[in-house]
Amino acid sequence: MLLLRQRGSLSASQLADELEVSTRTILRDIEALSAAGVPVYVNRGRNGGFSLLPGFRAELMGLNQEEALALLTAGSIGGRQVFGLGSALSSAMRKVVDAIPAGHQAAATDAAQRILFEPQADLLSRYRLAEGISETVMNEVRRSVLDGRKLRIHYAAEGRDAAWRHVDPIGLVTVRERSYLLALVDGHDRTYRLSRVLAAEALAAPAERPSEVNLAQLWEARSARFRAGEVQFIVAARLDPARREELAETALAIVHETAESDGWLRMELTFQDLRHAAWAIWKLGVDAEALSPPELRDVLHQHAVEIAARYSPRGPTLATDA
Template sequence: MRADRLVSLVLLLRQRGRLSAPELAKELEVSTRTVLRDVEALSTAGVPVYVDRGRNGGFSLLPGFRTELMGLNHEEALALLTAGGAGGRQVFGLGSALSSAMRKVVDAIPAGHQLAATDAARRILIEPEADLLSRHRITEGIPESIMLEVRRSVLSGRKLRIHYAAEGRDPAWREVDPIGLVTVREKGYLLALVDGSDRTYRLSRILVAEELAMPAQRPAAVDLAELWEARSARFRAGESQLVVRARIDPLRREELAGTALAIIWETTDPDHWLRIELTFQDLRHAEWALWQLGNRAEVLSPPELRQALHQQAVEVANRYASPPGEPTARN
């Protein structure tokens, strides 16, 4: 771990020039004291790091200094392979490894092409933190210690013991055979087997994780995309889901599609609105999703959903019919 950090420190100084101790600490995700110790270790090893003192000072390398650097380690290679999925580096705890790997990639580019490559990278932005309406993405917070155990178990092929808090249930210990990790819309999932039966666990609901010494009982090869699609299809076909028919403004289709479980069918009415059939987890889920569309949607069925939305609209209308701050009567 420290060797990788020392290499990253050298690469940062080579690529950016002078950097202060706080700037290096932020990039390397360590304390300022650790940076100072690392700089001392590099100097002792003969790496020509020197310091410019003063308010605008910092650490630099002697001009023209180059050295042979080690190749990508396992974590960095894994980070690059999963970087294509924008959420992977955050959900699976690979952000630090990805940053380190990309510094090595940039350093490997011939000096004459580095400027063009880095400038091109600045002109491409994938999945920013907020959209044009300033709506921020919600990324699940998963403790690093838990993510490390889960990821290590998946990659080593060993059994995993987790303390899992399923929705609406008390947390319980489970021993699983991990198959793979999937991220969908900034949410991470563990695909596993329990006594040969498929199981899917939300990473954010794992309270404790422990890699075991026993080998996992799982297929030698796996197609995660195919496996995820199969599990999604079974989930969408569940008996507990609520089927909703509605008319919606076509401009709001993608918003609704992002909150529903699945779209079963859709067609276009003469007024260009969409007539659509969707599935939701339950009445509460459907009410929340359709309420976001305001008057740009009309539920056709089921009747209990129409009634719930009507009741909510009446209460909101009553609230704004009274002067600010005055209590309103509930129907």
């Protein structure tokens, strides 16, 4: 009904594509709308389709222009498929537009088009990689979380074989394009990355979890415990201060830092492991130097040797290759 109000005349196939259902379902829905008193009529002919009687309006609560703009802007965020709610979001946005007073609809939708939050690529065309989460898995996990039911997941932790686990789900969190399930197992906190859930099944039994929870506080507490208890790699480094924020974004934590006489920073940082530290330091090029541990310097030296060999000038015999 909202699609017909906003777009005028649409064919059954166009409605089916938009709503992700079959044309048979659309025809049944049109009959149901007519039976409920909604004035839907058919335009015959090559460019025909279904339309609403001009002036018909759904009974929805009105929004002021700023409220509508806030919702429309939120709906433009790149994470439309977060937690499998993309279709629901599209439907909600149609209702938002329809609820705006007629005189403000054009202004609100135009304003929303002029605000873009977190696009998929930055100015250097570096794209964020979306996580591969099965729609079936996401639907089962979300249903379990919202219904307060126990959940059975087939989970592949990093470096381990996949195994089935029974958990009591608490909530879902998305951080920097990564989605997590916060849960309890026998009363103990557990955090699962959704891209590593291979299969999921919402069970009939109710979850054993607190009736109320502050998800933001819970996430912060778990993050603090992770940083304190699971950090395994400490690095001492020198750094051009112009690159400090870039390194701070990739390290787990900055333990200590001081300014040296030459203007550079001497820092002590924590990383997940040797590979994580090597990647973070290497991408800063000559603007950073790892001082310790020795195995990190060895890895960076080996990378440098291999890169130098790859880009060394070709010898005279190679220059004649055709």
